[in-house]
Amino acid sequence: MEKPQPERVKKILELLDQEYGMEYRCYLNHENAWQLLIAVILSAQCTDARVNIVTKDLFQKYDTLEKFANADQAELEKDIHSTGFFRMKAKNIISCARVLIERFNGEVPRTIEELTSLAGVGRKTANVIRGNIYHDPSIVVDTHVKRISRKLGFVQSSDPEKIEYELMEILPKDHWILYNIHIITLGRTICTARKPKCKECFLREYCPQEEILSN
Numbered sequence: 338m339e340k341p342q343p344e345r346v347k348k349i350l351e352l353l354d355q356e357y358g359m360e361y362r363c364y365l366n367h368e369n370a371w372q373l374l375i376a377v378i379l380s381a382q383c384t385d386a387r388v389n390i391v392t393k394d395l396f397q398k399y400d401t402l403e404k405f406a407n408a409d410q411a412e413l414e415k416d417i418h419s420t421g422f423f424r425m426k427a428k429n430i431i432s433c434a435r436v437l438i439e440r441f442n443g444e445v446p447r448t449i450e451e452l453t454s455l456a457g458v459g460r461k462t463a464n465v466i467r468g469n470i471y472h473d474p475s476i477v478v479d480t481h482v483k484r485i486s487r488k489l490g491f492v493q494s495s496d497p498e499k500i501e502y503e504l505m506e507i508l509p510k511d512h513w514i515l516y517n518i519h520i521i522t523l524g525r526t527i528c529t530a531r532k533p534k535c536k537e538c539f540l541r542e543y544c545p546q547e548e549i550l551s552n
């Protein structure tokens with residue numbers, strides 16, 4: 338498959354901007370950088386809605402990074418149980434909180450290298466932090482971005498890291514953060530995994546998938 342034509346990419350981005358606006362928004366509730374980091378760790382294999390239910394109480398009980406660093410692991414496991422993979426997540430959260438205090442003065446670092454040195458933090462989590470907290474151009478490849486970027490003919494790979502690099506080549510930097518926000522919204526409402534509503538989709542004219550489906 339060839340690279341998508343720049344004109345088609347531009348048109349799709351324009352339509353997404355028109356439909357969903359240009360404001361940054363985050364689906365995971367948080368009041369500061371370390372809360373977002375913990376929320377993203379909890380969101381692995383879990384819905385954002387469930388994470389928001391859990392963090393509502395969690396961030397009241399553990400209202401400082403120090404409280405997470407000194408948490409009893411078994412108790413934290415219970416507190417986050419409903420998000421799944423609670424043992425690994427509790428272990429990673431405690432480790433992250435300790436390292437943030439010991440090595441980063443209690444601040445969440447900004448670079449990919451520093452962020453991915455934290456327990457349980459991969460490129461996706463690091464990019465969520467970079468985009469949402471620091472507004473550094475970064476492309477978050479989640480399940481919606483992975484699925485829909487392939488449908489739109491923007492990427493060929495199914496490996497998230499390769500997809501990130503493929504998208505970097507075709508998306509203008511000022512849309513790296515917005516792209517994820519827009520595609521999540523599209524993926525939850527129109528281009529759903531089970532049954533995409535191509536007939537109602539405002540991108541149908543420019544989506545190769547629509548051609549396949551209507552033939």
Ligand code: SF4
Pocket residue numbers: 485488489527528529533534535536538539540541544545546547
């Ligand atoms: S036309 Fe269909 S496949 Fe393409 S983005 Fe819209 S809903 Fe998804």
